[in-house]
Amino acid sequence: MIEEDKSLNFIEEIVEEDLRNGTHDGRVLTRFPPEPNGYLHIGHAKSICLNFGLAQKYNGKTNLRFDDTNPVTEDVEYVESIKKDIQWLGFQWAEELYTSDYFETLYQYAIQLIQHDLAYVDDSTAEEIAAAKGTPTEPGVPTPYRSRSIEENLTLFQEMRDGKYKDGEKVLRAKIDLANPNMHLRDPLLYRIKHAHHHRTGDKWCIYPMYDFAHGQSDSIEKITHSVCTLEFIPHRPLYDWLIEKLEIFPSHQYEFARLNMTYTVMSKRKLLQLVTEGHVESWDDPRMPTISGFRRRGYTPASIRNFCERIGVQKRENMIDVSLLEFCIREDLNKTAWRRMAVLDPIKMVITNYPDGQVEELHGENNPEVEGGEGSRMIPFSKELWIEREDFMEEPPKKFFRLGPGLSVRLKHGYIVECHDFKKDENGQVTEVHCTYIPNSKSGEDTSGLKVKGTIHWVSVAHAKKAEVRLYDRLFQVENPAAEEDFKASINKESLHIIENAYIEPDLANAIPGKGYQFIRMGYFTLDTKSTPDHLVFNRTVTLKDSWAKEVKKG
Numbered sequence: 001m002i003e004e005d006k007s008l009n010f011i012e013e014i015v016e017e018d019l020r021n022g023t024h025d026g027r028v029l030t031r032f033p034p035e036p037n038g039y040l041h042i043g044h045a046k047s048i049c050l051n052f053g054l055a056q057k058y059n060g061k062t063n064l065r066f067d068d069t070n071p072v073t074e075d076v077e078y079v080e081s082i083k084k085d086i087q088w089l090g091f092q093w094a095e096e097l098y099t100s101d102y103f104e105t106l107y108q109y110a111i112q113l114i115q116h117d118l119a120y121v122d123d124s125t126a127e128e129i130a131a132a133k134g135t136p137t138e139p140g141v142p143t144p145y146r147s148r149s150i151e152e153n154l155t156l157f158q159e160m161r162d163g164k165y166k167d168g169e170k171v172l173r174a175k176i177d178l179a180n181p182n183m184h185l186r187d188p189l190l191y192r193i194k195h196a197h198h199h200r201t202g203d204k205w206c207i208y209p210m211y212d213f214a215h216g217q218s219d220s221i222e223k224i225t226h227s228v229c230t231l232e233f234i235p236h237r238p239l240y241d242w243l244i245e246k247l248e249i250f251p252s253h254q255y256e257f258a259r260l261n262m263t264y265t266v267m268s269k270r271k272l273l274q275l276v277t278e279g280h281v282e283s284w285d286d287p288r289m290p291t292i293s294g295f296r297r298r299g300y301t302p303a304s305i306r307n308f309c310e311r312i313g314v315q316k317r318e319n320m321i322d323v324s325l326l327e328f329c330i331r332e333d334l335n336k337t338a339w340r341r342m343a344v345l346d347p348i349k350m351v352i353t354n355y356p357d358g359q360v361e362e363l364h365g366e367n368n369p370e371v372e373g374g375e376g377s378r379m380i381p382f383s384k385e386l387w388i389e390r391e392d393f394m395e396e397p398p399k400k401f402f403r404l405g406p407g408l409s410v411r412l413k414h415g416y417i418v419e420c421h422d423f424k425k426d427e428n429g430q431v432t433e434v435h436c437t438y439i440p441n442s443k444s445g446e447d448t449s450g451l452k453v454k455g456t457i458h459w460v461s462v463a464h465a466k467k468a469e470v471r472l473y474d475r476l477f478q479v480e481n482p483a484a485e486e487d488f489k490a491s492i493n494k495e496s497l498h499i500i501e502n503a504y505i506e507p508d509l510a511n512a513i514p515g516k517g518y519q520f521i522r523m524g525y526f527t528l529d530t531k532s533t534p535d536h537l538v539f540n541r542t543v544t545l546k547d548s549w550a551k552e553v554k555k556g
């Protein structure tokens, strides 16, 4: 028995209705059908969560089907990346399948249509076909080839397969209705000639099925019960149904939901490919890319992305999701899971004048104060000279500046209270050193000083700090909807990457675990870059601690 759930999305409602009616014997089999012509993006994550989520919820299965009918743009590199990304998101497919495995079956289906006088070989050029198709308000007219005999069509189609014709010389079209208001039913193309090497079938084929002829038939071959795709395929559905009906094959059904659109990014593989090939980003997994691999490298967790997909839900109408919702999801996750560390991104030196020369204390800090037990702790060396953040000192601090300035006191995180009594400047007026005294009995956890200070700042010991490169990312585009611009690349944010070459990090960060999130206290969430090495540590900022953009909007 399925429990009533008020918050079902409309596809779940359809599935539950089918289960109640015993449609498909109570079976749920979905599929995720990527074309291996690029890396998966966050929009694909929505489709993955939906398809795999339905199967999980209703005790069904999901196939991974590579829709590999375009030999020219597809590649095994993409196949591998897609598999890795789906698994990383936390899903496992029942079967790994390829449309190209069905090429022979699809070819036989095409012959079946020809035999029923439902398909014909057309010698017209692409332009002639387009011209004869009419417009949405005017019916099309038949080309001279529409009346070819079944025998002639069978022979020509065989010859197309045998490689007798050049690219574009002939196509196979369904014979449906040239006056249909739905342009997709005006004798759509089923096969085209393409003499190209396919990454799986090699040179075996020189004719390739069109999406509309491959997709529904593949669903049917696999006995997919609920074929979920995005809204732009609504006008294709009558053709999907027509082909299944005429071929008398398993009645898969297509259902459409709204694709994910997100602010300040583009979501088409074609555009993302341009960003890579034209060098606007480093690679498909550049941390600024909206690809799953980009988010992974940036430090997003699978749970945060699944959670985001859950929150945005499944709609029947297109909308635009604010990227700050995704940022909210990763912050929420990392706040619970990230290990706390200290790193100084823009250092100035602090000297504790009354601290013994050469003395080193081992302070301890919990890894994760958000959980009971703190997930253990790490040792933080403390000494006379520390790096602190430049912005934590002001020569002439305004009121309510609860950090350092002449006469002001702060607590050093996990350490002592210090009071500033002096500072040094260079010839340019830049502050180079801050001089403080510490209160020996104010140590964190055993403070008997009775002093109260409002601010706590982070620091690292000069003698023990490690160096690291830290990369700060911002939005890749300056406008909310770059895809709507005449040239989406004109709105690329030139300041989307800021590299800090020499940040100082606490020594334990040299052992940072790849893939783990770290909160650099007060500075944001970070993760080790995939290209970091022990000799050259590199950290990526996943997200800031707070939504700095929201603040700016309010200020404005």
Ligand code: ATP
Binding pocket: 032, 033, 034, 035, 036, 042, 043, 044, 046, 047, 067, 228, 229, 230, 258, 259, 260, 261, 267, 268, 269, 270
């Ligand atoms: P793109 O236009 O980015 O190349 P696509 O639709 O051509 O995307 P496919 O590899 O064919 O990419 O897509 C695989 C599945 O993912 C399809 O079912 C498709 O509908 C779905 N999908 C693609 N983009 C989105 C999106 N932005 N939101 C939700 N689902 C998407």
Ligand code: MG
Binding pocket: 035
């Ligand atoms: Mg596609």
